[in-house]
Amino acid sequence: MxxxxxxxxxxxxxxxxxxxxxxxxxxxxxxxxxxxxxxxxxxxxxxxxxxxxxxxxxxxxxxxxxxxxxxxxxxxxxxxxxxxxxxxxxxxxxxxxxxxxxxxxxxxxxxxxxxxxxxxxxxxxxxxxxxxxxxxxxxxxxxxxxxxxxMIPTGLHASEMAGVTFGDTVAVIGIGPVGLMALRGAVLHGAGRVFAVGSREKTVEVAKAYGATDIIDYHNGGIAEQILAATDGQGVDKVLIAGGDAEHTFEEAVKMLKAGGSIGNVNYLNGHDNVVFNAGDWGVGMGHKTIHGGLxxxxxxxxxxxxxxxxxxxxxxxxxxxxxxxxxxxxxxxxxxxxxxxxxxxxxxxxxxxxx
Ligand code: NAD
Ligand code: ZN
CATH class of the missing domain: 3.90.180.10 (Medium-chain alcohol dehydrogenases, catalytic domain)
Structure with a gap:
């Protein structure tokens, strides 16, 4: 062969x-x-x-x-x-x-x-x-x-791990094929408002077709900052991660997450990096924010x-x-x-x- x-x-x-x-x-x-x-x-x-x-x-x-x-x-x-x-x-x-x-x-x-x-x-x-x-x-x-x-099983798993449910506000970081399927998974699980974080014209078009309600371009400044501004400082119930890296993306995700919220990560991180986020954004360790990551x-x-x-x-x-x-x-x-x-x-x- x-x-x-x-x-x-x-x-x-x-x-x-x-x-x-x-x-x-x-x-x-x-x-x-x-x-x-x-x-x-x-x-x-x-x-x-x-x-x-x-x-x-x-x-x-x-x-x-x-x-x-x-x-x-x-x-x-x-x-x-x-x-x-x-x-x-x-x-x-x-x-x-x-x-x-x-x-x-x-x-x-x-x-x-x-x-x-x-x-x-x-x-x-x-x-x-x-x-x-x-x-x-x-x-x-x-x-x-x-x-x-x-693509379908991985993307859907992100929304499954985060536990997206009816009416949730969800942010999807990275809208390549996996993120697009994470977004579709969130919509199928009943999400209300869905932020798609991405910039390319083609992926933005498909994100809208799959049900994104808002588009955030991460080249225009911090993702958390933009999403907090768009939600009157409330943030989101769930964050699905399918792009970015260990050193910056989790920091943004934890920051934009409401207390009690959860993150579903399917991004393949580099094994040599550390995942970094601020303890204050995590309610100094007591904000009931959960991170799931899965194959x-x-x-x-x-x-x-x-x-x-x-x-x-x-x-x-x-x-x-x-x-x-x-x-x-x-x-x-x-x-x-x-x-x-x-x-x-x-x-x-x-x-x-x-x-x-
Ligand atoms: P992709 O590269 O096509 O998509 C990732 C997107 O994230 C790109 O469009 C990129 O521009 C964007 N991006 C980069 N930095 C960003 C940032 N800071 N903020 C927002 N977006 C950013 O990749 P893909 O094929 O969609 O796969 C996504 C990830 O999932 C990859 O790491 C892949 O290896 C991994 N993966 C995991 C599993 C699993 O079982 N967990 C399975 C398949 C793929
Ligand atoms: Zn793969």
Missing amino acids: RGFAMIEPGKTGFIEKADPKVGERDALVRPLAVAPCTSDIHTVYEDALGPRTNMILGHEACGVVVEVGREVKDFQPGDRVLVPAITPNWSDVYSQAGYATDSDGMLGGWKFSNIKDGVFGTRFHVNDADGNLAHLPDEIDPAEACMLSD MPGGRLRMEKLASLVVNGRIDPSLLITHRFEGFDKIPDAIELMHHKPDDLIKPVVICNDID
Whole structure:
């Protein structure tokens, strides 16, 4: 098989490898479409995960099952499948405790393009196929199905962790594809006023389409300052973080948060940084402000439920896809776009119609 890999930090290219071995509960899948993630860029170019060599990248795909292990019950070769970016080990005790993303160690549910080869291969391996794959509904186009791997589940998880509820005032910091889905999640959870913090024309247009009521441009001054001014000094009930960094963004988030409020962070921070915020803004440690941070939950049930949101028109993933490429060999072009992030980019997708 062939795959597009991180050869060493800062260096990518196509490599050849033996097809992965399929265990009794596993599946081998060929991609129908794949999408690069900002996390692939953090991994390759920002040393965010630590060094990896000859590791095939990618964790956003849908595909066709090629082979299954003897114990797989619900999938067979030829089935078209949704593939979550996070594929937990469902027998682990952390899964039993409700933290499947941390099965096999903290963040151990994140296997593709982290601890094993990812989905940018002509074949890729899925552990626990019955627990992690979902059938791809006929109504969902393969390019849009890639948004169900990571963007939709991650964004929605931010609003879930923050506990957005009816009438909440919510601020979403960072309106790339993850933030846009966090925003949509807040709207679906019943938020009232929703501030989208971003500046690019394209993302602002899509934020409004997903239900943002106010746009805050972080180039025009402090985010907290602008949001406090817009809310008569009251601030917001919930903050969803999908952009910014450890050293500045949490300070703004804690400052704009009402007492009793909570933050849902899904931003992938740099492991070398410290998260910084002011104790006074936290009510000198007693302001009942809560920070949650989490990896998107993976697994089959979650995929099936999120697919239902797409099939029934609650989420339109097509608004996220600004660039489409045809052919597996175009993966490097899509990665380069993600790396350089032109202003009109939200998300590129590569249709792999040339692999069999
Ligand atoms: P993105 O780069 O497309 O979007 C982030 C946006 O934040 C950009 O538009 C950027 O301009 C904006 N931004 C930067 N600094 C800002 C600031 N100070 N204030 C407001 N906005 C600011 O990235 P994305 O693909 O939407 O992903 C967002 C983050 O989520 C990334 O760090 C990614 O690695 C991470 N991620 C996490 C998970 C998870 O499971 N937790 C999954 C996927 C992606
Ligand atoms: Zn990702």
